[in-house]
Amino acid sequence: MDSTLNAAAATAAGETTALKSSQSLDDLIEEHILPRLDPEFLEYFANTQARAAAQSGEGPSYPSIQDVRAHPEQxxxxxxxxxxxxxxxxxxxxxxxxxxxxxxxxxxxxxxxxxxxxxxxxxxxxxxxxxxxxxxxxxxxxxxxxxxxxxxxxxxxxxxxxxxxxxxxxxxxxxxxxxxxxxxxxxxxxxxxxxxxxxxxxxxxxxxxxxxxxxxxxxxxxxxxxxxxxxxxxxxxxxxxxxxxxxxxxxxxxxxxxxxxxxxxxxxxxxxxxxxxxxxxxxxxxxxxxxxxxxxxxxxxxxxxxxxxxxxxxxxxxxxxxxxxxxxxxxxxxxxxxxxxxxxxxxxxxxxxxxxxxxxxxxxxx
Structure with a gap:
């Protein structure tokens, strides 16, 4: 997987969409979920995956509530x-x-x-x-x-x-x-x-x-x-x-x-x-x-x-x-x-x- 959707997602979408991606989507989204997602969401997710990946981690990956309240714009x-x-x-x-x-x-x-x-x-x-x-x-x-x-x-x-x-x-x-x-x-x-x-x-x-x-x-x-x-x-x-x-x-x-x-x-x-x-x-x-x-x-x-x-x-x-x-x-x-x-x-x-x-x-x- 490089800067395009993997084959399963492309097949589900009926097309191959260019993505700005430093990680592959199949590293971030489980295999049984990826083909079911709308290709427009996948493109959005790939372009924001650093934030999305952090939000998909276990507890320590989440910000403290104090940080959220101090910097709500983030x-x-x-x-x-x-x-x-x-x-x-x-x-x-x-x-x-x-x-x-x-x-x-x-x-x-x-x-x-x-x-x-x-x-x-x-x-x-x-x-x-x-x-x-x-x-x-x-x-x-x-x-x-x-x-x-x-x-x-x-x-x-x-x-x-x-x-x-x-x-x-x-x-x-x-x-x-x-x-x-x-x-x-x-x-x-x-x-x-x-x-x-x-x-x-x-x-x-x-x-x-x-x-x-x-x-x-x-x-x-x-x-x-x-x-x-x-x-x-x-x-x-x-x-x-x-x-x-x-x-x-x-x-x-x-x-x-x-x-x-x-x-x-x-x-x-x-x-x-x-x-x-x-x-x-x-x-x-x-x-x-x-x-x-x-x-x-x-x-x-x-x-x-x-x-x-x-x-x-x-x-x-x-x-x-x-x-x-x-x-x-x-x-x-x-x-x-x-x-x-x-x-x-x-x-x-x-x-x-x-x-x-x-x-x-x-x-x-x-």
Missing amino acids: YRAPCALDTAGYPGVTDLACPSQDGSSIPVRIYHPDGVTHGTGPFPVHLNFHGGGFVLGDLETEATLCLNMREAGVVVVDVDYRLCPENTWGKCIQDGWDVLRWVRESASQLNINPTSVSIGGISAGGHICLVLQHMARDAGIPLKLCMASVTPATRGLSYTYYTDSPFPSFHEFHRGPVLPWARIKYFGRLCMPPEKLPELQNLWPSWWFEPLEAPNWHNLCDTFIRTAEVDPLRDEGEAYAMKLVAGGNKVTLKRYLGCPHTFMYIDSMKRKHEYDRDAIVALRTAHGLG
Whole structure:
């Protein structure tokens, strides 16, 4: 293997793509995984393999949380963007039930194209393993989603380890209620609300989906992507998972088992797990264990084919179906975890278009 894809990947792609590579891809990606990956992801991965290889190592290869907090610019998602001050973008703060303040960034759609409102509203919860992420992480995705003609509220929920896991869900709940109560200030329609998130953020919105149903708060849509079951953060080893994809891709190029354990040590260290389990309902850790699957809002579940969390997200969708709910499930072939952060992939742009269509349909915008 030199500066081109190996034969298996080239065959899968139907072409040979030139790569800037100091190491061969088959040194970095396991043989059974490589042919299944989208060639555009492979090119991206080869061009950034020094960082990717470091993130695929065992624990010592990961930076300390102190370093991450001191130099956040070095660890941002590839799609991150500082949109503060952009036209139609406003920063506000939502009061939390425990006296804290939750930063939110509000994206209003263009008035020339979409009218003067009031608009439907969509709450976004970013990914990052409950440890990483801020209002820059998914800003480009929020800019895209407002093109549906909805106001997008991006939520900077509290992260671990500085905060106890579960505060993220409380923050999500507080923002959901605050948005509905602040309809006039935000120029939104409080009866047309949707929620969504990626990875850890997807987990948050799945829990909120059940909480909203129980509280009588109607939601138009829950749009969750590459969603984990948080119980995996407390596994001793990857074989503890009952899901085949967790085993098959435990050494995948984006979210390997070592990365999951890194997040787990920061969110749910073994010595604190009993305390955490006493603080929150058990199904908050594992939404698949939620006690009631009836009368939930419409749901759009999106998974990535080459993702250890794929089967968990699809199992959640099947539980919704069994509960009599309306569900759309889409698996993006050839894609790893958080592929939607990579602008050079056509599948990422397909993901963006799917989000706009889903939001317009859910909110009755045509």
